[in-house]
Amino acid sequence: xxxxVDESTIVAxxxxxxxxxAKPRLSRKxxxxxxxxxxxxxxxxxxxxxxxxxxxxxxSMGFFDVSGFGQYTWVGLRNYREMFNxxxxxxxxxxxxxxxxxxVPAIYCVGLGLALLVKQRIPFVGIFRxxxxxxxxxxxxxxxxxxxxxxxxxxxxxxxxxxxxGITGKSWLGDPKFAxxxxxxxxxxxxxxxYMIIFLAGLQEIPREFYEAARLDGANSFQTFWGITIxxxxxxxxxxxxxxxxxxxxxSQGFDLVYIMTKGGPANSTSLVVFYVxxxxxxxxxxxxxxxxxxxxxxxLLILTTLLFIGTKGGRFDFD
Amino acid sequence: MKHEQHGPxxxxxxxxxxxxxxxxxxxxxxxxTALTMPYFFSRTAAASSxxxxxxxxxxxxxxxxxxxxQDMVKAWNDQNATKVDLVYVPNSDYVNGSKxxxxxxxxxxxxxxxxxxxxxxRYYNGGVLVELTPYMDKAAIDDFYPxxxxxxxxxxxxYGLPMEVEPMAMYYSLDAWQKAGLSxxxxxxxxxxxxxxxxxxxxxxxxxxxxxxxxxxxxNFTWYPFLxxxxxxxxxxxxxxxGMNTDGAAATLKLWQDTIKNGTAPRKSLGTGGSDVVGNLAxxxxxxQNLGIWGISALRENAPKFKYGVFKLPLPPSGKYVTIAGGxxxxxxxxxxxxxxxxxxxxxxxxxxxxxxxxxxxxWCTKAKSDMPPRKSVLENANAAEVYNTGEMxxxxxxxxxxxxxxxxxxxxxxxxxxxxxxxxxxxxxDPKQAGATAAQQIEKFLSTYTGASII
Numbered sequence: 029x030x031x032x033v034d035e036s037t038i039v040a041x042x043x044x045x046x047x048x049x050a051k052p053r054l055s056r057k058x059x060x061x062x063x064x065x066x067x068x069x070x071x072x073x074x075x076x077x078x079x080x081x082x083x084x085x086x087x088s089m090g091f092f093d094v095s096g097f098g099q100y101t102w103v104g105l106r107n108y109r110e111m112f113n114x115x116x117x118x119x120x121x122x123x124x125x126x127x128x129x130x131x132v133p134a135i136y137c138v139g140l141g142l143a144l145l146v147k148q149r150i151p152f153v154g155i156f157r158x159x160x161x162x163x164x165x166x167x168x169x170x171x172x173x174x175x176x177x178x179x180x181x182x183x184x185x186x187x188x189x190x191x192x193x194g195i196t197g198k199s200w201l202g203d204p205k206f207a208x209x210x211x212x213x214x215x216x217x218x219x220x221x222x223y224m225i226i227f228l229a230g231l232q233e234i235p236r237e238f239y240e241a242a243r244l245d246g247a248n249s250f251q252t253f254w255g256i257t258i259x260x261x262x263x264x265x266x267x268x269x270x271x272x273x274x275x276x277x278x279x280s281q282g283f284d285l286v287y288i289m290t291k292g293g294p295a296n297s298t299s300l301v302v303f304y305v306x307x308x309x310x311x312x313x314x315x316x317x318x319x320x321x322x323x324x325x326x327x328x329l330l331i332l333t334t335l336l337f338i339g340t341k342g343g344r345f346d347f348d
Numbered sequence: 349m350k351h352e353q354h355g356p357x358x359x360x361x362x363x364x365x366x367x368x369x370x371x372x373x374x375x376x377x378x379x380x381t382a383l384t385m386p387y388f389f390s391r392t393a394a395a396s397s398x399x400x401x402x403x404x405x406x407x408x409x410x411x412x413x414x415x416x417x418q419d420m421v422k423a424w425n426d427q428n429a430t431k432v433d434l435v436y437v438p439n440s441d442y443v444n445g446s447k448x449x450x451x452x453x454x455x456x457x458x459x460x461x462x463x464x465x466x467x468x469x470r471y472y473n474g475g476v477l478v479e480l481t482p483y484m485d486k487a488a489i490d491d492f493y494p495x496x497x498x499x500x501x502x503x504x505x506x507y508g509l510p511m512e513v514e515p516m517a518m519y520y521s522l523d524a525w526q527k528a529g530l531s532x533x534x535x536x537x538x539x540x541x542x543x544x545x546x547x548x549x550x551x552x553x554x555x556x557x558x559x560x561x562x563x564x565x566x567x568n569f570t571w572y573p574f575l576x577x578x579x580x581x582x583x584x585x586x587x588x589x590x591g592m593n594t595d596g597a598a599a600t601l602k603l604w605q606d607t608i609k610n611g612t613a614p615r616k617s618l619g620t621g622g623s624d625v626v627g628n629l630a631x632x633x634x635x636x637q638n639l640g641i642w643g644i645s646a647l648r649e650n651a652p653k654f655k656y657g658v659f660k661l662p663l664p665p666s667g668k669y670v671t672i673a674g675g676x677x678x679x680x681x682x683x684x685x686x687x688x689x690x691x692x693x694x695x696x697x698x699x700x701x702x703x704x705x706x707x708x709x710x711x712w713c714t715k716a717k718s719d720m721p722p723r724k725s726v727l728e729n730a731n732a733a734e735v736y737n738t739g740e741m742x743x744x745x746x747x748x749x750x751x752x753x754x755x756x757x758x759x760x761x762x763x764x765x766x767x768x769x770x771x772x773x774x775x776x777x778x779d780p781k782q783a784g785a786t787a788a789q790q791i792e793k794f795l796s797t798y799t800g801a802s803i804i
Contacts, residue, residue, distance in 0.1 A: 096453045097474035097683075116768075181614040182553045183633065202561055202615025204776045291444075293563040294615065294775035296768065310446035312760035313470055315453065 083326075090320035096313040107320035117321065119296055120304040123208060127215075127300055128276040134216045135272045136265070139223025144257075146224065147231050157228075161221035168218065168281055172288025175214045176201065179289075201289055204297035211289065211298050215281050223268055230264030231257070266340045270333060277329050278302055301325055397431040398459035398690055401448065407436035410649065416716040420697055420708060430689045432460065444564065452476060459684035460693060462676045463508060465499040465755040466565045466763070471679065473759075473800040477507040478680040478687045483695040491701065496722045499754040500677050502801045508677035509698040511712055512719035514640040515673045515744065515752045516573060518542075518662070519625060522655040524549055524635035535659045539603050542636075542662045546612040549635035556612035558634035559604050560622030563771050568763055569674055569755055570622065570638055571770055575600045576753065577667040582766055583758070583803050588795050592769065593788035599664060601773040601780035608774055615775055630654040640674065641744050644718035658740050660748045673752035675719065701725075720749045758803060765790035 054062070090108070093101040111117050146157045163171065178185045179200040187198060200210040234257065242252045258265075276282065283302045286292060292299035292307065299307075301321065309318035404410075405417035417434055425431045435458065441447045451457045452474065463471060471477050481489065481504075489497075489506065493513070500508035518536075525534075528548050536542040546556030560567040575581065578596025583589075591597060607613035614634065619627015625643040628634050630651040637643075638661075647654055661671055678698055680690035696702075698709060709726050713719040714735040726732050727745070736745045758766075765787035772778035795803075 094453075095474055096449060096470075097476055098453075098455055116764075176616075179616075180618055181616050182555075183618070197611070199615035202775060291562050291564060293771055294561065295771040295778075296563075297776075306446075310449050311444075312764070313449060313474075314760075 086319045087323050088319075089316055090323045092316045092319075094315035094319075096315055100316075103316065107317045108324070110317065111321055111324065116296060116299070117301075117304060120299045120301045123297065123299060124277065124282075124301045126208060127212060127282065128273065130212050131215055131276040132269060132272045134212070135219055135223050135276075136268055138216055138220045139268065140227045140261075142220060142224040143227030143231055147228060157224075160224050163218045164221040168284035169288055171214065171218055172285050175285075176289045179210060202294055204295045207290055207294055207297045211285050214285055214289070218281055218285075219272070219275065223272065226268055227261070227264060230261050233264075234260045262340070266336075266342070269340070270336055273332055273336060274329060277332070278325060397433045398684070398686060398693065399435050400432050400460040400693075401435045401437050401442070401451075401458035402462045403437055403439040403442040405434050405436060407438075410716070413716040416708075416712055423704070424693060424696065428689075430686060432693055455683070457681050457683065459681050459686065459690045461679060461681065462511070463679055464565075464674060464676055465757045466569065468500060468508065468677075468757040469759050469800060469803070472502060472507060476682050478682045478691045479505045479507055480509060480680070480691050480695055480699065481506045483691050484699050485701055488695075488699050488701045488705075491723045491725050492699075493722060493724065495752065495754045496673065496675075499757050500679075506699075508679040509694050510675050510677040510722035511698055511709065512675040512717060513673045513722050513749070513752065514642055514675045514719055515671045515748050516570060516638065516640050517658045517660055517671065517744065517748045518636055519629055519639050519643055519656055519658050520636045521629055521632070522657055524551075524554060524632075525657075527551070528635070535657075536662045538662050539599075539664050543603075543606055543610070543612070546607060546636060547610065550612050551635075554632055555614045555634040557607055557636040557638070558617060558622060558628055559607060559613055559638050559774075561613075561615055561617060561775060562621050563767050565763060566621070566623060567770060568758075568766050569672060571600070571604070571766075572756065573661055573670050573672040573753070574603060574664075576670040576672075577661065578664050579668065581804070582756065582762060583791065583795065585804060587802065587804060588792070590788040590791040590795070592766065592791060593785040595781075596664070597769075597784040597788075598780040601769060601784060603664075604770065605773045605777070605780060609777070626650045629656065641719055641741075641748075642717060644740050644744075645716075648718065656740075658743050658748070660751070669751045671748055671752050672755055673720070673749070674755040675722065720744060720752075756804070759794075759798070759800070761794040761798075762791050762803065 091102065091104060093103045093106075142160050146153055146160065150156075179187075181187065181199045181202060182197075184200075186200065187196070190196070190198070198206065200206050238256050238260070239252060242256055247255065282300050283306065286298050286300055286303045287306075290298040292303050302325070305318045305321045305325070308314045308321065400421070402417070405414040408414040408417075421432050421434055437447055438445075448457070448461065452471075457476060484506065492510070496510055496513055497506060500506060500510060520535075525531075528551070530545065530548065534541075534545055536545045542557065548556070550556040560570050572582070575591070575597055578594070578600055580591035580594045580596040580600075582592060584591055604613075608615060617624070617628055618631060618633045622628070622637075623639065623642075625637060625639050625646050629637040629639075629643075630647060643658075647656065660669060663669055678694040680687055680694050684690055696705065698705060706723065706725050706729065709721055709723055710729045710732045713721045713726060714732050718741060721727055721732070727736060735741055769778075769783040769787040772783045773780045
């Protein structure tokens with residue numbers, strides 16, 4: 029819209045003299061691009077400063093011997109070569125692999141099971157949902173300390189309860205045979221509420237008509253679950269598998285629970301890669317070596333997530 | 349009126365419209381100033397005082413210890429232009445955490461801090477420790493027990509001043525002892541007797557004995573004296589070989605393994621770990637506990653009614669008694685803002701022959717804590733003598749401390765193989781001989797290329 033002001037004209041908010049051509053205004057598409065860029069800028073800056081730069085620095089550090097007191101010595105690929113000759117690193121890789129292979133399906137099953145449970149129209153279901161979600165909002169340090177206390181040899185409440193069914197003398201955190209399993213159990217307990225909520229949202233997206241039609245066709249609960257619920261939960265399942273895989277490899281619970289409950293012991297049985305990287309960096313001052321291992325972990329994670337994308341076709345589902 | 353003071357021109361400018369651009373400019377300038385001001389303020393503040401990182405004050409949980417630190421700093425600040433500020437770092441962050449390491453890695457290490465012998469080489473080899481010898485009198489240097497100061501010195505030059513000596517011993521519950529029908533005559537003096545007594549003391553949910561089970565520097569620290577008593581060492585005197593592949597090392601690994609195998613020791617301790625006497629021995633979780641002298645003050649403060657006794661570490665067959673003496677030391681940062689004043693502070697606080705310096709160590713070792721002193725003059729002090737001649741402190745002074753050897757300063761490459769050998773045998777049932785041999789091989793591989801300060 030334009031209006032006359034003396035001998036001048038306002039065009040697109042600009043004062044233009046008579047006789048001078050008005051500058052062309054930006055197209056809608058360009059303005060949207062600029063708006064989008066401005067909205068994204070704060071996040072992009074944050075990611076660049078707090079993720080991008082540290083990631084590049086970390087990748088670079090893997091090629092140096094870093095003293096921890098400001099001295100950097102170029103060592104090329106030595107850190108990477110050492111990594112694959114380091115028995116403790118290989119042992120931590122094995123422990124992490126077991127952790128991922130058990131945690132991801134366990135989280136999927138428990139999260140989905142709880143979601144199906146709290147989707148039911150039962151009294152006080154809101155309280156149950158809150159109870160299952162509660163562990164996720166508690167500090168991992170507190171969780172680690174409480175479980176450590178409950179799992180202590182002989183006197184712990186877990187052992188006291190198990191003694192009633194004839195299971196005695198177990199050291200859940202002090203025996204290499206059980207320690208990783210115990211950390212896994214506590215990890216699942218901590219994460220189950222979060223994934224329950226994700227699955228619950230997915231379940232509520234499934235149109236009720238599908239279930240009604242199946243019921244009219246005489247399908248039982250089992251058939252409904254496998255024929256309707258699971259296929260229509262594919263996008264949610266993809267999200268859960270992706271996030272839980274990343275969480276299992278590099279999630280905070282993998283480090284925090286180990287740090288609090290076992291310190292990587294007994295006999296390195298719970299020394300997951302993230303914990304071993306921490307030890308090498310901050311307990312042994314091998315910053316370059318730790319950076320090399322962290323870089324290896326990032327590449328492994330990238331491969332895993334890419335495979336997941338390929339295997340599930342990006343979580344897309346179709347009705348064919 | 350305020351407006352009238354500005355005159356008509358100012359009033360006119362205020363009435364003119366304020367453009368968006370000028371608002372943005374002003375806002376950006378204000379934000380920039382706000383962001384940079386704390387930097388200038390913090391640098392200004394930092395330049396006027398030396399930062400002293402430790403885990404006692406001002407946020408510590410034991411009032412007498414916090415007070416000791418605050419009194420010390422107040423006394424210095426009252427007499428000197430360059431002030432010292434105490435910076436409290438929680439123990440978990442300081443001992444096992446990453447705060448100190450990351451501070452040095454980013455070039456922002458504290459001016460003064462405390463370290464244990466286990467950490468000495470990391471900082472010495474990193475070139476961040478100030479030599480304190482030039483600021484000390486010869487009399488003061490001679491006043492420190494040679495074994496105690498040796499772990500903080502390189503080639504006769506002192507880089508850290510110990511504030512305490514914490515020898516390890518065995519504590520036992522008098523109640524559990526009596527219930528098991530044991531008397532003073534049953535106090536074990538050999539490893540074999542220790543295992544036997546532990547078996548007798550195991551009752552219901554109470555374990556007979558507790559050794560540290562968590563992996564880490566502390567577990568190694570508690571294990572070393574048992575190895576030393578067999579006449580072996582993790583690094584031999586030649587500095588190139590390890591004694592971890594000896595029969596003595598295998599026997600030591602087997603001793604701790606046997607306590608787990610026969611069920612007399614737990615695989616996991618209560619409380620904050622094996623160094624926590626209140627959470628374990630006083631709580632009735634075990635009847636004997638391998639522990640340092642700090643247990644006396646911990647029990648005095650937190651379980652005053654608990655009755656206990658202490659005895660020195662039992663001997664292996666044909667072994668010679670040795671115990672380990674840990675403890676923290678003041679050190680000054682060579683890359684800090686004023687290394688010379690930082691060094692002078694350390695010496696003034698703990699390493700001078702002035703009466704206040706000696707009294708400070710007396711107060712720390714006898715009032716704030718229950719530790720053996722690092723200096724001879726402290727034991728000769730009349731007030732301290734009273735403390736060291738009564739109760740369990742007397743046992744420590746007369747029987748346990750005389751066999752003390754300073755905690756070794758081992759780099760991670762030596763510590764870790766030993767730790768793995770202890771963990772593998774104690775908790776995973778590995779063959780002690782094999783585990784020791786593996787550790788020795790790894791240590792010797794490292795020693796063959798090590799070029800830092802002497803480990804032994």
